[in-house]
Amino acid sequence: xxxxxxxxxxxxxxxxxxxxxxxxxxxxxxxxxxxxxxxxxxxxxxxxxxxxxxxxxxxxxxxxxxxxxxxxxxxxxxxxxxxxxxxxxxxxxxxxxxxxxxxxxxxxxxxxxxxxxxxxxxxxxxxxxxxxxxxxxxxxxxxxxxxxxxxxxxxxxxxxxxxxxxxxxxxxxxxxxxxxxxxxxxxxxxxxxxxxxxxxxxxxxxxxxxxxxxxxxxxxxxxxxxxxxxxxxxxxxxxxxxxxxxxxxxxxxxxxxxxxxxxxxxxxxxxxxxxxxxxxxxxxxxxxxxxxxxxxxxxxxxxxxxxxxxxxxxxxxxxxxxxxxxxxxxxxxxxxxxxxxxxxxxxxxxxxxxxxxxxxxxxxxxxxxxxxxxxxxxxxxxxxxxxxxxxxxxxxxxxxxxxxxxxxxxxxxxxxxxxxxxxxxxxxxxxxxxxxxxxxxxxxxxxxxxxxxxxxxxxxxxxxxxxxxxxxxxxxxxxxxxxxxxxxxxxxxxxxxxxxxxxxxx
Amino acid sequence: xxxxxxxxxxxxxxxxxxxxxxxxxxxxxxxxxxxxxxxxxxxxxxxxxxxxxxxxxxxxxxxxxxxxxxxxxxxxxxxxxxxxxxxxxxxxxxxxxxxxxxxxxxxxxxxxxxxxxxxxxxxxxxxxxxxxxxxxxxxxxxxxxxxxxxxxxxxxxxxxxxxxxxxxxxxxxxxxxxxxxxxxxxxxxxxxxxxxxxxxxxxxxxxxxxxxxxxxxxxxxxxxxxxxxxxxxxxxxxxxxxxxxxxxxxxxxxxxxxxxxxxxxxxxxxxxxxxxxxxxxx
Numbered sequence: 001x002x003x004x005x006x007x008x009x010x011x012x013x014x015x016x017x018x019x020x021x022x023x024x025x026x027x028x029x030x031x032x033x034x035x036x037x038x039x040x041x042x043x044x045x046x047x048x049x050x051x052x053x054x055x056x057x058x059x060x061x062x063x064x065x066x067x068x069x070x071x072x073x074x075x076x077x078x079x080x081x082x083x084x085x086x087x088x089x090x091x092x093x094x095x096x097x098x099x100x101x102x103x104x105x106x107x108x109x110x111x112x113x114x115x116x117x118x119x120x121x122x123x124x125x126x127x128x129x130x131x132x133x134x135x136x137x138x139x140x141x142x143x144x145x146x147x148x149x150x151x152x153x154x155x156x157x158x159x160x161x162x163x164x165x166x167x168x169x170x171x172x173x174x175x176x177x178x179x180x181x182x183x184x185x186x187x188x189x190x191x192x193x194x195x196x197x198x199x200x201x202x203x204x205x206x207x208x209x210x211x212x213x214x215x216x217x218x219x220x221x222x223x224x225x226x227x228x229x230x231x232x233x234x235x236x237x238x239x240x241x242x243x244x245x246x247x248x249x250x251x252x253x254x255x256x257x258x259x260x261x262x263x264x265x266x267x268x269x270x271x272x273x274x275x276x277x278x279x280x281x282x283x284x285x286x287x288x289x290x291x292x293x294x295x296x297x298x299x300x301x302x303x304x305x306x307x308x309x310x311x312x313x314x315x316x317x318x319x320x321x322x323x324x325x326x327x328x329x330x331x332x333x334x335x336x337x338x339x340x341x342x343x344x345x346x347x348x349x350x351x352x353x354x355x356x357x358x359x360x361x362x363x364x365x366x367x368x369x370x371x372x373x374x375x376x377x378x379x380x381x382x383x384x385x386x387x388x389x390x391x392x393x394x395x396x397x398x399x400x401x402x403x404x405x406x407x408x409x410x411x412x413x414x415x416x417x418x419x420x421x422x423x424x425x426x427x428x429x430x431x432x433x434x435x436x437x438x439x440x441x442x443x444x445x446x447x448x449x450x451x452x453x454x455x456x457x458x459x460x461x462x463x464x465x466x467x468x469x470x471x472x473x474x475x476x477x478x479x480x481x482x483x484x485x486x487x488x489x490x491x492x493x494x495x496x497x498x499x500x501x502x503x504x505x506x
Numbered sequence: 507x508x509x510x511x512x513x514x515x516x517x518x519x520x521x522x523x524x525x526x527x528x529x530x531x532x533x534x535x536x537x538x539x540x541x542x543x544x545x546x547x548x549x550x551x552x553x554x555x556x557x558x559x560x561x562x563x564x565x566x567x568x569x570x571x572x573x574x575x576x577x578x579x580x581x582x583x584x585x586x587x588x589x590x591x592x593x594x595x596x597x598x599x600x601x602x603x604x605x606x607x608x609x610x611x612x613x614x615x616x617x618x619x620x621x622x623x624x625x626x627x628x629x630x631x632x633x634x635x636x637x638x639x640x641x642x643x644x645x646x647x648x649x650x651x652x653x654x655x656x657x658x659x660x661x662x663x664x665x666x667x668x669x670x671x672x673x674x675x676x677x678x679x680x681x682x683x684x685x686x687x688x689x690x691x692x693x694x695x696x697x698x699x700x701x702x703x704x705x706x707x708x709x710x711x712x713x714x715x716x717x718x719x720x721x722x723x724x725x726x727x728x729x730x731x732x733x734x735x736x737x738x739x740x741x742x743x744x745x746x747x748x749x750x751x752x753x754x755x756x757x758x759x760x761x762x763x764x765x766x767x768x769x770x771x772x773x774x775x776x777x778x779x780x781x782x783x784x785x786x787x788x
Contacts (some may be wrong), residue, residue: 219752239749289557293574347730349749353574356735360555360575371735 023207023504025486028221028230032214033192036183037172038157039107040116044405047154048496049192049212053094054159054177057085058152064258064309064407064493066152070099070178080143080448085151087134091201093160094182101130105159108138118155145448149311149406154496180205180500190214206488206503214337225250225481230353231504232489234480234497238296244481253480254299258307258407258493263358263471264383264400264430268393269341272430276333278468282319283326285358285367291474294354299474304414304461307475309493312444312457316465319472326365338366340470344382345399347373354473355399362397369397383429388422397471398429409457414441417469423475432469518780527778530611537768541587550578552738563755573747579757583764589739590768593650594720597657602712604658604767605665606676606704612666613673614696624670627663635660639722643731650723650739653732657719668711672704694721705782717772724765740765 007058031045038050051059057071068074070086091099111122124144129137140147150156160176162448167174175183178201181194195209215221218237224230228246236244236252244250264270265281274279306313330336345355352373359371374382383398404412415421418441421428440460444453478491489500521527536772540547550568559576568696570579612623630638642656676682677700685699724741726732733739735746740761 237749240753242753286557293557293560349746352735353746357555357734373727373730373734 022209025207025210025232025489025499025502025504026230027210027212027489027499028215028224028233029212029282030214030216030218030221030235032184032189033212035172036175036186036192037116037169038155038159038175039111039118040169040172041155042117044154044495048329048492048498050157050175050177051154051179051496052181052210052499053175053179053183054157055179056152056154056157057087058148060152060407060492060494062490062492062498064153064311066148066407070158074148076147078447078449080145081140082137082447083140083151084131084135084137086494087136088201089134091178092199093162093178094176094197095160095162097160097162099158099178100133101136102133103161104128104136104158105130106164107158107341108136108156108419110164111156118153119155121150122149122157123408143446143448144451145445146406146408146410147448149408149411153406181210182426202500210499210502213230222481225483227442228483231236231486232480232482234478234481234491235483238298238479241296241298241479249484251482251484253482253490254298255478255480255491256309256407256493257403257476257478257491258309258412259401259403259476259495260302260305260307260412261299261354261399261401261473261476262302263473264396264398265469266386266393266396266398266430267433267469267470268388269395270393271333271335271339272341272395272397274333274335275467276329277335277467278471280326280329280333281362281367282468283322283329284361285319285471285473286321286361287319287473288321290354290357294350294357295474295476296350298477298479300477302472302474305417305464305470305472306404306409306457306461307412307493309407310404310409310412310447311407312454314458314461316461323364330365333501335366338368339395341367341369341395341397343369343371343398344379344396345371345373346376346379348376351399353399355368358397358399358422358471367376367397368397383427384423386423386429386431388431392429400429400470402427403494407494408452409453410441410444413444413457413460417441430469434464434467437464437467468484517782519560521778524778524781526774527781530774530778533767533771534775537771538591541591544584544588548578548581548584550581550757552577552582553630553736554578561750561757563754563756570760571754573743573757574750579743579760582743583740586738586740586743586761586764587768588652589733589737590632590720590723590765593654593723594716594772596666597654597719597723598661598712598715600654600658601661601715602665602708605662606669606701606708608662609669610673610696610701610704614677614692614700620670625668627666630660630663633660635718636722636725639726640729640731643726648731648734650733650737651758653723653726655675656726657722661715661719664711664715665708668707669704672707673700676700676703706783710776710783713776713779714773717769717776718774721765721769 002189033049034043034046035041036050038054041047055069057068058066060454070088072088074083074085076083087101105128108122108128111119112125124140126139126141131137163171163174163176180197180200180476182197184193184195186192192212193209196205221233222240222244225233244252267273288299301318303318304314304316343355343359347349355371402416415426416428416439417432419433419438423429438458443456447453480491485505488503489499491497556576559572560575562572564571568578573579608623612620624703637661639656643652644661646652685695723732727739727741728745733742743761744758750757
């Protein structure tokens with residue numbers, strides 16, 4: 001008997017520390033990490049893991065507002081050609097190298113070589129000057145009011161200069177930064193593990209490790225979470241929300257994104273060149289139904305050409321669903337009997353559903369046509385292949401989407417609606433062209449003064465809303481699901497996520 | 507008085523004994539009638555949406571429930587039977603027409619033509635049917651017509667091989683030799699004397715093949731290569747509803763049952779035909 005008690009006691013003592021000691025999180029996602037070198041990464045998922053390991057001079061908070069991280073503050077001249085950053089003192093990289101102006105210079109000059117996927121972020125930079133050990137100054141080639149957004153972009157994270165020197169471009173497998181987590185291991189195609197940084201400069205990190213696992217099949221992802229094999233899953237498929245909502249151990253997280261969804265109307269095609277027809281389309285679309293049915297409710301109505309989380313967003317009055325008005329406008333425009341178009345869409349099931357609903361709804365005002373669905377690469381190839389001088393422009397309506405990952409109004413408008421942005425150079429797939437719009441967009445870039453820029457983008461949004469270059473639909477809500485025990489991990493508006501404040505209850 | 511024994515009465519006598527085949531036959535007749543009279547049978551317009559009824563389970567008004575856009579699933583399945591039967595029948599018919607002709611030529615003339623046709627068939631045989639169909643649709647582009655072409659192409663070689671086999675045997679039979687000796691033309695020997703003798707095997711395979719074709723067509727539509735929305739094709743209906751498995755199961759179950767029963771009964775029917783047409787069974 002005594003022996004048994006002792007054995008039990010020993011077991012309890014052995015078990016106890018390991019029970020209370022390790023707090024490991026498994027994050028299941030649909031994507032796989034592709035690189036851990038921020039300067040050479042173009043996918044959001046890899047970028048999010050990097051953000052747990054490394055930090056930039058500036059960064060984004062939960063609502064995509066720019067906040068200082070490794071920089072304390074910054075100043076700029078009125079012409080928006082010179083930006084000066086004061087750096088934070090006393091921060092060390094994970095390998096012990098001190099963070100200072102020299103480290104920033106090495107990183108920025110690496111990006112400026114033009115060799116990397118994110119080199120474009122530093123394209124406006126003429127030179128970087130180190131003013132003292134903790135001050136750097138960027139001199140730009142021409143005014144670029146959105147430059148601070150480029151500095152806050154996840155592509156501009158600062159890596160340890162010693163790691164860059166030691167590993168060269170192999171640094172993509174040996175990331176070293178100043179962030180809350182230290183890189184542990186990466187098994188290609190399988191998982192990435194990061195562990196707690198005990199000396200993190202912003203305070204104590206509350207979990208011991210996070211493992212990022214790719215689980216492409218959405219049903220399995222939810223099953224893992226329900227079985228406790230994962231503590232966080234993203235994306236949570238909106239179609240299965242009902243199952244997840246019934247589970248008492250699961251929390252659903254919904255976060256508005258900066259991903260806008262809209263119908264690209266080919267304004268080269270005569271009926272769609274008529275603003276009244278485009279307005280009729282906006283009246284004929286039942287946005288609420290599309291959000292509810294095609295998107296499983298994970299969306300909010302688009303109420304400006306910019307989603308609410310982008311800088312300088314200005315709310316407009318939403319287009320109501322009004323068939324009578326739509327029909328009247330079609331009649332005024334001389335298209336009472338309607339016309340035929342082709343509906344082009346990527347074949348992801350939610351987009352196909354939204355396009356089917358568009359087809360059903362526009363039929364009511366006489367706009368009919370077949371659906372062409374294709375994989376996303378072919379979809380963009382097709383749109384980029386259209387030419388501006390087509391003598392018989394294709395009558396198409398395409399299901400479009402855009403995420404302005406710099407968080408700035410410029411990137412949410414210029415590539416989509418300016419005359420310079422006709423494909424293939426950028427993404428104005430509907431060939432919308434308007435002198436006033438081009439003027440506002442230019443004015444928005446000519447200064448770094450927020451007040452001047454705000455005015456330009458407010459004018460732009462007020463003016464273009466009624467011009468209806470698109471069939472306005474919605475803004476995605478990002479949906480993630482997590483164990484109730486887990487707090488502090490949340491999706492960011494651009495589809496990335498933050499794990500810095502993660503905490504796991506016993 | 508003893509009834510006169512025609513080939514048909516012998517066949518009918520044997521076929522009647524196979525109860526499953528009879529049931530299958532009745533099901534197929536009903537299915538064909540439903541397809542023909544779909545507008546009268548279907549309770550609703552298969553294209554009419556009502557978003558407020560999205561994904562309702564089976565009720566008295568909608569015995570198979572509604573789909574994600576609030577369309578009546580039963581009506582869509584009824585209209586879908588038109589597409590499935592039409593695609594299944596047409597593609598096998600075209601495949602049989604070309605395959606039988608080629609098989610006949612191959613078996614009758616032999617030599618170089620035989621080699622060419624049979625080796626080409628072998629190449630087609632080397633591909634699993636669905637892969638070949640996907641490849642063909644990938645080249646021609648998505649759409650129901652192209653699905654018919656694809657399924658026809660991969661039905662052809664089997665027909666050619668069946669017919670070639672019986673042609674080779676029949677060519678050596680006494681009555682064909684007799685016909686040739688009294689001066690019947692090659693054309694007459696081929697089509698009047700040999701072709702009817704090969705048809706037994708062709709009919710059996712034809713029936714069985716319809717089932718396979720329906721499945722292939724549904725699979726292609728499921729993959730988005732066949733019928734395009736809003737066509738109420740069974741495979742396309744499955745594809746549209748698979749995201750909701752576990753949330754609205756009726757949306758996958760009913761089109762699934764339709765495909766399952768149709769294919770099963772075509773195969774049972776073909777099986778019954780085989781027994782009944784086999785001269786060795788009583």
